[in-house]
Amino acid sequence: MPVKRKTVSNVKRKPAAALPARKRRKEDGPACGVFVQNAPRGTDVQARFSNERFAEGGFRHVYKGVYLSGPREGEECVMKEFKTGSVHEATFFEADVQAVKKAGQLIQKFNDANIVSKRVYLNEPEVWSGSGGRIAGHKVLVEPMIQGTYFRFNSNTGYAEPDTATMQALSHFSYHISNGQYLLCDLQGGRYDGFYILTDPVIHSKGKEFGGTDLGQEGIENFMAHHRCGRFCDPNWKLPPAKKLIPRFEAVAGTTFGEAAALFTKEQRKDLEIKVNKEVRISIRKLWEGALPSDKKQIVVDRSKRVTAKAVPS
Structure with missing residues (x-):
């Protein structure tokens, strides 16, 4: 199945920054920026793909291929098409493209913060047009192949x-x-000695901006409810309010689309939120009482006892 990238420019070029990964030291990671691209903008690229499925996601089939031209000529790549059938408009992939763009911005900030020594990169899929065979005229997503062992690090529900x-x-x-x-979230891809390369990320947003895997505000709260901070999480990083840290649905390993089944009824959630608020108040009081000087602690205890004594009926 031949596929051709829509050419932005008639000028064919091969800048040094876009040399195939095999011509750079493996430990260096991608050449520049956060995105791993098929080729620089304006470069004419073609690829051929197998008719046999290589893998599949929640709603797309994946096919393995090889670049026939461009700076990655001879390297492996993948093509993704909808399970529901062929599409002929690039707009069908708009949510994917926008999610990757936003993910790239967030990953760049993470890299810039130097939280870990390994850099994180992200495959940038492009909408290509099939030029022959079964997919002639169809729109598909094409991106570089993740080499080596493929890892799923977390899901969009907090697994x-x-x-x-x-x-x-x-x-x-x-x-x-x-x-x-x-x-x-839904982070997956390759883990190497000095870097990560991710693909197919999910972005949860308050306004559900990024398609069916974006579970919105509930998805954000649910993920953070299941999240357990590790050695690289800063204790000063923001968290949702305590009562929002009650999970809304189960954390599962796969990607969840649309709406997930609720873990608790509305009544159960309301009761849990009341209990959480009470526990938070008690915990906060214990914390500040424990921080008082010893002479002040006695005053607090004595006052508490006197108030309790007055409250007991005679």
Whole structure:
């Protein structure tokens, strides 16, 4: 199945920054920026893909291929198309493209903060047009192949794989740095000696801006309710209010679309929120009482006893 990238410019070029990964030292990671691209903008690229499915996600089939031209010529790539059938308009992939764009912004901020020594990169899929065979005229997503072992680090409902502290910190950081407006999750891809390369991320947003996997405000709160801070999470990073840290639905390993089944009824949630608020008040009091000097502690205890004594009926 041949696929051709829509050419932005008639000039064919091969800048040094876009040399294939095999011509750079592996430990260096991608050449520049946060995105791993098929080729620089304005470069004419073609690829051919197998007719046999290589993998599949929640709503797309994945096919393995190889670049026939461009700076990655000879390297492997993947093509993704909807399970529901062919599409002929690039707008069908708008949510994917926008989610990757926002994810790239959040990852760049994470890298700039130097929270961990490893850099995090992100595959940037592009909408290409099929030029022959079964997919002639169809719109598909194409991106570089994730080499080596493929890992799923967390899901969009808060499931987290063990020993993935960097990725869990990235998700928490995205909530913190966006002031709770966004949460980057469903992190998956390759883990290498000096860097990560991610693909197919999910962004939860308050306004559900990024398609069916964006579970909105409930998705943000649910993920953070299941999240357990690891060694790379800063204790000063933002968290939702305590009563919002009651999970709304189960944390499952796969990607959840649309709406998930509620863990608690509305009545149960209301009761839990009351209990949480009470426990928070008690915990806060214990904390500040414990921080008082010893002479002040006695005064607080004595006053409490006198008030209690007066409240007992004669």
